[in-house]
Amino acid sequence: SYELTQPPSVSVSPGQTARITCSGDALPKQYAYWYQQKPGQAPVLVIYKDSERPSGIPERFSGSSSGTTVTLTISGVQAEDEADYYCQSADSSGTSVVFGGGTKLTVL
């Protein structure tokens, strides 16, 4: 079955830039989406269609794509950004939705 691979954890100091990667063979063909999830809460969409930002999401969140890897970048990280982040896409047929394993972002 199709998989998306993320690093388990990323740590940054406040004000620095955090980059979280997600790799998958179908990513050149399928859009990627990114979700932020804080403990006890439902996920929140922070990036859609690789690089678009939903209304209400701070500009410090951005997304990019290159080949089989997509990247979520958080510029000027704030303490409130500490959360789990998940990438999501679809397999090459578009019929199965897949989430990455998640990355825990720690703000030091």
Added chain:
Amino acid sequence: EVQLVESGGGLVQPGGSLRLSCAASGFTFSSYWMSWVRQAPGKGLEWVANIKQDGSEKYYVDSVKGRFTISRDNAKNSLYLQMNSLRAEDTAVYYCARGGGSYLYWGQGTLVTVSS
């Protein structure tokens, strides 16, 4: 305001059945694909199933095929997940989400615990 409210979770024995419901409001339910996504305790998100606007297409993750059935009632603005032959590994918070392959709106989730 878009609202998705799940219900029907609870404790069930292995091999048992449960039916989850999701009541939708604040948007034209019949115009959107809908999905179920689950999260086991301390684990990541896992897509479970989705259904097309008119119910004509349904897709499932391999681990639930033949055991779970997704359905909808557009007249009642409701989404359902019938879960049969439940296993311990089905224990999770089950979220209802608007969309087929990307999810701007989520419910608060309902906990399903499969245990004897």
